[in-house]
Amino acid sequence: MAILDLTAKSSGLIRCPVCALVTPSPENHPCPRCATPLHARKPSSLQKTWALTMAAALLYIPANIFPIMTVVQMGQGEPKTILAGVASLIETGMWPLAMIVFIASVVVPLGKIVILIYLLVSVHVGLKTYIKERIALYRLMEVFGHWSMVDIFLVTLLTTLVKMGALATIEPNRGVSFFGAVVVLTIFAARTFDPRLIWDSAHDHG
Amino acid sequence: MVSHGIWVVGPERVLFACHECDWLHRMPPLPEGAVARCRRCGAVLASSRPDHLVRTLTLTFATLVLFTIVNAFPLLELKLGGRETSVTLLSGAVELGHHGMWDVVILVLLTSLLFPILHCVALLYVLMPMVMGYKPPGAVWMFRVAHSISPWGMIGVYMLGVLVAFVKLSDMATVVPGVAVYALAALLFCSTAAGNALDCCDIWRRIGEVDDGHP
Ligand SMILES: [Zn+2]
Ligand SMILES: [Zn+2]
Ligand SMILES: [Zn+2]
Numbered sequence: 171m172a173i174l175d176l177t178a179k180s181s182g183l184i185r186c187p188v189c190a191l192v193t194p195s196p197e198n199h200p201c202p203r204c205a206t207p208l209h210a211r212k213p214s215s216l217q218k219t220w221a222l223t224m225a226a227a228l229l230y231i232p233a234n235i236f237p238i239m240t241v242v243q244m245g246q247g248e249p250k251t252i253l254a255g256v257a258s259l260i261e262t263g264m265w266p267l268a269m270i271v272f273i274a275s276v277v278v279p280l281g282k283i284v285i286l287i288y289l290l291v292s293v294h295v296g297l298k299t300y301i302k303e304r305i306a307l308y309r310l311m312e313v314f315g316h317w318s319m320v321d322i323f324l325v326t327l328l329t330t331l332v333k334m335g336a337l338a339t340i341e342p343n344r345g346v347s348f349f350g351a352v353v354v355l356t357i358f359a360a361r362t363f364d365p366r367l368i369w370d371s372a373h374d375h376g
Numbered sequence: 377m378v379s380h381g382i383w384v385v386g387p388e389r390v391l392f393a394c395h396e397c398d399w400l401h402r403m404p405p406l407p408e409g410a411v412a413r414c415r416r417c418g419a420v421l422a423s424s425r426p427d428h429l430v431r432t433l434t435l436t437f438a439t440l441v442l443f444t445i446v447n448a449f450p451l452l453e454l455k456l457g458g459r460e461t462s463v464t465l466l467s468g469a470v471e472l473g474h475h476g477m478w479d480v481v482i483l484v485l486l487t488s489l490l491f492p493i494l495h496c497v498a499l500l501y502v503l504m505p506m507v508m509g510y511k512p513p514g515a516v517w518m519f520r521v522a523h524s525i526s527p528w529g530m531i532g533v534y535m536l537g538v539l540v541a542f543v544k545l546s547d548m549a550t551v552v553p554g555v556a557v558y559a560l561a562a563l564l565f566c567s568t569a570a571g572n573a574l575d576c577c578d579i580w581r582r583i584g585e586v587d588d589g590h591p
Contacts, residue, residue: 178400179392180445185393188523189580192391192400203584204516243548259544267543270536305396305417319487321539323468323530324544326484327444330471331454331545338456338548342475350483361527366398371417 177339177369179210187212215364216290222359223286229352230279236345238252239325243338246265252321258340265293275349282318285311290365293371301372309366315360322346381422394491410556428575433503435570440496442563447489451538454545460580464556465489473574498522499570515583524574530563 178185184195197329201208212218237249250258252275259268285307292304327344332340392403394414404426406412414421418550425431450462463471466581498518511519538557545551 176400177398179398180399183393183400185395185398187395188520189584190392190395190577191580191584192393203580204520206520235469251467262547264544264547267540269538302417305415308396314427316527317536319530319533320537320540322480322484322533323488324540325464326468326471326480327452327537327541328545329467329475331461331541332549334456334459334463334549335450336456337459342472342477342480344477346472347477347479350480352482365396369397 177366179366179370184208184210203258211366211370212362212364215362215367217295218362219286219359222355222362223283223290226279226352226355226359227283229348229355230283233345233352234346237343238321238345238349239328239343240341241332241338242341245285245336249343252349271321271324277351278314278318279327279356282311282315282360284324286356286359288361289368293367298372300366304363304368308363308368311360315357318349318356322350322353391518392421394421418537422577425574425575425578428573429503429507431573432499432570432575433507435566435573436496436499439563439566439570440493440500442559442566443493443496445544445559446556447564449556449559451552451556451560452542452545453552454549455552456549462554465560487528487530488534491525492531495522495525495529496567498525499574502579502583506579511583519576519579519583526571527568531560531567535560535564 178192182194183192184197185192186201186204186206186208188206190203191201191203193202193208195201195208197209198207198312201205216368234252237251238255240249241247252271256268256272256276259271289304289308292300297304325346328340334340392401392402392412393399394417396419397414397417399414399416401412401415401421403412403422406422408424408426411423412421413419439528447465451468453460453462456570465488469489472478472484473481483515498521501512501518502515502522506515538560542551542553542557
C-alpha cells in the first residue's frame, strides 16, 4: 500500500468519523456523504474527557461505599458493597466468580480512570516517547471497557430470581445506581478522548 | 477529483486516513480476504469481505429472530423449598423499577434490549433493499444510527452476567438454565459474526454512489 508522508489534518483534509470519507472540508461542515459534522479532531476532546473522567472517579467512591445488594438467607444477611460481595464469594470458595466480579467491577473501571488520566497528562505535557504503549493502553480500554456492566446485569438477574420469602431474598441497594453512573461515564470518557492527539502532541512540541 | 463520494487520488486508489492516528494512505483495491493496516500505528483500516451484504443480512436477520425467542422464554429458573421463580431479559430489566432505581432500569433496557434490537432493525432496513439492488429512503440516516448505537449493545457482557448468576445461585438452590440461555448464546454468535461480516466502508460507498444529490 502506498503511503503519503503526512496526516490528513496536516494536508488540510478531514476523515469523517462515521463513514470514513476523506474530504478537504472546512471545520464543522457536514460530511458530503453522510452529513455528520466534520472536525479534524474531536472538539474539546481533552476538556470533555477530563470532566467525564473526574466525574467517574468521584462517583466511584459512593459506588464502593454504598452497598449494592442485600442477600437474606433464613432471615440472616446484611447489605454488602462490591468488595464485600467479592470477599463473600472467596469465603464460599467461588474463586473464579470472585475473580470475574473483581476484574469487572474494580480492575476495569479503576484501570480505565487511571489510563485516561495518564493519556490526558501525557498529551498535555507533549510526551514524545511510549507512543505505541499508549496506543496499546487506549485499545485495551476500548476492548474491555464494557465489561464493568457485568455487576449491574448480575444484580438485576439475582434480585428478580431470588424472591423465596422467608427462605431467601436478594434486594438491590443504592450503590448500583452510582456504579451504573461510573460505567456510563467511563464509556463516554473513553469515546470523547481522541487517540490522534497522542501522535499530534508527540510531534507538535518540537 | 471527487467521484461517487470518494476522494480519488489516482487510478482506482482511494485516499484513506487512519482513525487512530490520522496518517494518510492511498488504498488500492484490496484482494479478497486481505486486511489493510495503518503503516504508522498498525490499526486495521479496512478489509475486503466478499459476499458481505448477503452474509451480514442473513446473520442480522437470524439475530433478530433469536431475540424474539430470547424474550419469549426464561433465562434462568430457580427452585427452592417448593417455590419457583424465573427471570427473562425483560423482567430482569424492569425489576429494579420496583425498588425505585429507574436509572438502572433504563441503562439495562437500553444496553441489553433496545440498542441491540434497534441496531439489527437499522441494518436490515439498509441491507435488505441493497441486496435487491436499490437504496431505501433515509439509508444514510439509518446507517448512521446503526453506527452510533453499536458500541452500546452489550449482549456479550449480559451473557457473562447470566453465567455468573447461574454459578453463584447453584450454591444456594437448584438453578435450571432456560431455553432463552441457549437462544442468547446463539444470538451472541450470530451478532458477532454479523459484525465481523459487515463491510461498512463498502456500504457507505454504495450509499454515496446512489446518492446523486451530493458532489
Ligand atoms: Zn461521513
Ligand atoms: Zn494509524
Ligand atoms: Zn468502515
